[in-house]
Amino acid sequence: MSTADAPTRQPAPPDGAGDERLLHRSLARRLMGRPELGSVVGALAVFVFFSLIAEPFLRPASLSTVLYASSTIGIMAVPVALLMIGGEFDLSAGVMVVSSALISSMFSYQMTANTWVGVGVSLLVTLAIGVLNGVLLTRTKLPSFVITLGTFFMLTGLNLGFTKLVSGTVSTKSIADMEGFDSARAVFASHLDLGGVDIQITIVWWLVLVAVATWILLRTRAGNWIFAVGGNADAARAVGVPVTRTKIGLYMGVAFAAWISGQHLLFSYDAIQSGDGVGNEFLYIIAAAVGGCLMTGGFGSAIGAAVGAFIFGMASKGIVYAQWNPDWYKFFLGAMLLLATLLNAWVRKRAEDKS
Numbered sequence: 001m002s003t004a005d006a007p008t009r010q011p012a013p014p015d016g017a018g019d020e021r022l023l024h025r026s027l028a029r030r031l032m033g034r035p036e037l038g039s040v041v042g043a044l045a046v047f048v049f050f051s052l053i054a055e056p057f058l059r060p061a062s063l064s065t066v067l068y069a070s071s072t073i074g075i076m077a078v079p080v081a082l083l084m085i086g087g088e089f090d091l092s093a094g095v096m097v098v099s100s101a102l103i104s105s106m107f108s109y110q111m112t113a114n115t116w117v118g119v120g121v122s123l124l125v126t127l128a129i130g131v132l133n134g135v136l137l138t139r140t141k142l143p144s145f146v147i148t149l150g151t152f153f154m155l156t157g158l159n160l161g162f163t164k165l166v167s168g169t170v171s172t173k174s175i176a177d178m179e180g181f182d183s184a185r186a187v188f189a190s191h192l193d194l195g196g197v198d199i200q201i202t203i204v205w206w207l208v209l210v211a212v213a214t215w216i217l218l219r220t221r222a223g224n225w226i227f228a229v230g231g232n233a234d235a236a237r238a239v240g241v242p243v244t245r246t247k248i249g250l251y252m253g254v255a256f257a258a259w260i261s262g263q264h265l266l267f268s269y270d271a272i273q274s275g276d277g278v279g280n281e282f283l284y285i286i287a288a289a290v291g292g293c294l295m296t297g298g299f300g301s302a303i304g305a306a307v308g309a310f311i312f313g314m315a316s317k318g319i320v321y322a323q324w325n326p327d328w329y330k331f332f333l334g335a336m337l338l339l340a341t342l343l344n345a346w347v348r349k350r351a352e353d354k355s
Contacts, residue, residue, distance in 0.1 A: 035292030036304030038343040042290065042336070043311050050318035057321045060197045067199070070313025071206040074306050075261050076280075077287035078209045079253040081305035082217070084288050086250045087230035087297025088144040090133065092151035093254055094280030099155050100126045100262025101272045102163060105172040115180040123259050129155070130255025134248030156278060163274035176270040188260070189267040202264055206306070209257065213302035226250065230297030286333055287312060290340035311336065 050057045057063075076093055083090055100122050108118030129151070136147045160170060167173055175181060192199040217223040225246045228236035237243045266272055289295065290311060291304025315332050319325075 035299055035301045036307055037292070038340055039291045039304050039307040039311065042340060042343070043307050043314070046311050046314050046318070050314060050322065054318055054321035054323075057318055060195075062317065062321060064197050064199060066310075066313045066317045067203050068313075069316050070310045071200065071202040072261070072264075073283050073287055073312055074206045074309030075202060075209060075264075076254070076257050076284040077291070077305040077309045078206075078213050078302050079250070079257045080284040081288035081291060081293050081300055081302055082213055082226060083250045083254055084285070084293040084295070085217070085230045085297060085300040086226045086247060087233065088137065088247060088250065089148060089285065090251065090254050091145065091148040091281050092129070092133065092155055093148075093258060093284055094282075095152055095155040095159060095277040096126065096129060096255065096258040097261040097265065097280065098159055098272065098274065098277035099129070100259045101266040102159055102172060102262075102274060104263060105175055105266050105272055106163070106166055108175050108178060109173050110166065112178075115175055115178050115184050117180075118175075119184055119263060122262065123256075126255045126259040126262070127252055130252040130258075131248060133255075134244075134251035137251070138244040138247055152281070159274040159277075170274050172272045172274075174270040175266075181267070184263070185267040188263040205260055205264075206309075209260075210302050210306045217302060222246070222249070227298055230299070232298075283312065283333070286337050290336055292340075295341075308340070 057066075076097070080090060080093060103125050104115070104118040104122035106118075107113065107121045108115045111117070133144075133148055133151055136142070137144050140147070163170060163172060186201075188201065190201045192201065192204070217226065225236070225241050225243075228239075228241045229243050229246050233243050265276075287308035288300065288305040289308070291301065291306070291308035293300030293305065312333070315336075316329055319329055319332070
C-alpha cells in the first residue's frame with residue numbers, strides 16, 4: 001500500500017478532552033447550577049440587614065430563638081421541598097400537624113394510656129393520611145392542589161368537630177400528669193445547653209431531616225426517581241420508574257414530618273387548640289420555593305428549603321428585635337416569594353446557558 005493510500009491518523013486528544021464528563025467546570029459555574037444559590041445569597045443579605053439595624057439580633061440567646069423559629073418551619077419545609085421536586089403540593093400539611101397532636105393527646109387522655117401509646121397511634125394515623133393523599137392523587141389523576149385542598153378542609157372540620165365532641169371545648173385536656181409524658185417531652189420538646197445557650201431539640205430534628213433528605217436526593221435511586229417524576233412523570237414511567245410508589249412515599253414523608261411537628265406542639269404546651277395550623281402550609285411551600293424548588297417540579301434541594309426556612313426565622317424575629325410592627329412580616333413573606341422565584345429562574349437560565 002502506498003503512502004498516499006495510508007489512512008490519516010488524527011493526533012490523540014489531551015487527557016479528558018474527548019469526554020464531556022471529564023471536562024473541568026469552574027467553581028463559579030458549579031455554584032450557578034446549585035438550586036440553593038439564590039436562597040443563600042438572600043439569607044446572607046437578611047442576616048447582614050438585621051445585624052445592622054437590630055442590636056439584639058447577634059446575641060447568642062437571640063440567635064437561638066431565630067434557629068428555633070426556623071426549625072419549626074424547616075422540619076416541614078424539607079419534605080414539602082421533596083414533594084415539590086416530585087411535581088406535587090400538599091395544602092393539608094399545616095392542619096395535619098395539629099391533627100397529629102390532637103390524635104396523640106385525645107387517645108392518651110380518653111384511654112388513660114401511656115402517652116407513648118398515643119404517640120404511636122398518632123404516627124400510624126398521620127402516615128395513613130399521607131397514604132390517602134398519595135393514593136387519591138395517583139388513582140384519580142386529579143391535580144394535587146384539588147386533592148390536598150379537599151384533605152385540608154376535611155382535617156380542619158375533623159379537628160374542630162371531633163375535639164368538641166370528645167372534650168366539649170375547642171382544646172384538649174392537659175396530659176402533663178400522665179405516664180410517659182416526661183420521656184416523650186425529652187424526645188420532642190426538650191432543651192439542650194450548649195455553652196450556656198439554650199437550644200431546642202427541634203433544631204436537632206431539623207438538621208437530621210435535612211441530612212437524610214439530602215442523602216436521599218443525591219445518593220440513592222429513590223432520589224433519581226423523585227427528580228424524574230417531577231421532570232416528566234410519563235417519561236419516567238416509560239423507563240421503569242415506579243411513579244405511583246414514589247409519589248405515595250413523598251406524601252408519607254410529609255406526614256411523618258407533620259407527626260414530629262405535632263408531637264413537639266403537644267409536649268411543649270400540654271394541650272392543643274384544634275383551630276391552629278391553618279395557613280402554615282403556605283409557609284412551608286414558600287420556604288421551599290425560596291430555597292430553589294421550582295413550582296413545576298424536577299428541580300430543587302433540601303438544603304435550599306432549610307435556608308429558606310432560616311430566612312423566615314430571621315425575618316420573624318428580626319422584625320421584633322428591630323421593634324417594627326409585626327404586621328409587616330406577611331408583606332415580607334410575599335416579597336421574598338416573588339424575589340426568590342425571579343432570582344431562581346434567572347440563576348437556572350444562566351446555568352443552562354453556560355452548560
